Amino acid sequence: MRVRTTSAVAGASALLLLTGCGAADMTKQASPFANAQGAKTVTLSVQSWVGAQANVGVARYLLEHELGYRVDTVQVDEVPAWDALSQGRVDAILEDWGHPDQEKRYVEDKRTIAPGGDLGVTGHIGWYVPTYFAKRHPDVTDWKNLGKYADQMRTPESGGKGQLLDGSPSYVTNDKALVTNLKLDYQVVFAGSEAAQITQMKQFAKEGKPFLTYWYSPQWLFEKIPMTEVKLPAYKEGCDADAAKVACAYPHTPLKKYLNADFARTGGRAAAFLKNFKWTTEDQNEVSLMIANDKLTPQEAARKWADRHRSTWRSWLPS
Incomplete structure (x- = not known):
């Protein structure tokens, strides 16, 4: 967890499935589904803190069960995740705590990463x-x-x-x-x-x-x-x-989402859904508590949350 600043050391905690950030170097490994042109697949970067796991768990559940996508997830530290996203090795980061240097490099200068909007949570x-x-x-x-x-x-x-x-x-x-x-x-x-x-x-x-x-x-x-x-x-x-x-x-940092620029343009309903994905701190904590305290898997917690909050997530589905 959990504000990550311009001057700070990049990254976040390695949590396992118990918790608010670290793992693989995605500049050297990639999911076979990332940036798969024309295929109904999505690869999401999942940081190891529990809030990030909650985001990805719910996004994955809805992409699979409502939109018919196959979703792959890869655990990766925050700064390597930007490199992987730029290269198309992952399609989206759903919770970034603020990396202005990376944003300038990849969003403004190289334009290989596109903003995905606010997550709705302030860190x-x-x-x-x-x-x-x-x-x-x-x-x-x-x-x-x-x-x-x-x-x-x-x-x-x-x-x-x-x-x-x-x-x-x-x-x-x-x-x-x-x-x-x-x-x-x-x-x-x-x-x-x-x-x-x-x-x-x-x-x-x-x-x-x-x-x-x-x-x-x-x-x-x-x-x-x-x-x-x-x-x-x-x-x-x-x-x-x-x-x-x-x-x-x-x-205090409004948490942001970022998409690979090619995926943002050609990712169809999956990209539209991820741009629409926006929930509250209370929503995230509800799922996080089920994962960390009740020992549910992110997918089990996501299903329970989705069953209780249809009016929230239905607005994320692209028409």
């Missing part, structure tokens, strides 16, 4: 503490006071400093620069994936321990572990332009 990355700790120590929600609690946030992995728990190094994250530039006595520790990060957060919560973590919304885990955001210095346009000098909060 935000931030630093969070468990609400049970924030209630006992309300001032922890101001970054200026984090130093007071560094000792309580210390772990064996944080080298004598407070731990700031991140997911995968491939996520969009400014956290190392933020810790340095805000002069905080904290160490960024990468769990390795969203799934591993969630496991650690659940364990801390089970034991009632304090923790400080990079996290994002929308994300289903807020339903299980209430968390309160720490206020960082306010985001202003351009404050994250230099990755090494970032000292501001992450922005």
Whole structure:
């Protein structure tokens, strides 16, 4: 999960099927169905965080069951996904958290990728503490006071400093620069994936321990572990332009869809459907929770959601 910024490291968490981003290098491998001219096939890039899995699960279910397409999915990190999309190795990305450099290169300059419209969900990355700790120590929600609690946030992995728990190094994250530039006595520790990060957060919560973590919304885990955001210095346009000098909060980012430009022109009803696909944070979280918490497959969760929300998805079907 879960705002991924211009200056941030590209990518998102490797989640498995349990969770809000990383995997194969699609510049070196491709689905046999991608960019298949004239065939009723679609290949969707699926990032490994659960919100992306929810998007793809529902899109795939409806493409197959309502429009008669064969759908292939390939897990791929965020920046390699742009390369794969440009080359026609995948047909669509359904959730991008903001990669202006890639957008300029492929949408504006090369014109090999076409905008697919808004997903309907706004994403935000931030630093969070468990609400049970924030209630006992309300001032922890101001970054200026984090130093007071560094000792309580210390772990064996944080080298004598407070731990700031991140997911995968491939996520969009400014956290190392933020810790340095805000002069905080904290160490960024990468769990390795969203799934591993969630496991650690659940364990801390089970034991009632304090923790400080990079996290994002929308994300289903807020339903299980209430968390309160720490206020960082306010985001202003351009404050994250230099990755090494970032000292501001992450922005709120409307999440976007992108299509391979040839597919956007020749993809027929499938391309039209994906452009029309637009739902709410509540919709995405409903499917995400079924995948992550109820252990349903994305297709099982998609079927349940589709059965309950016919009036929503019927508007996505091309006439």
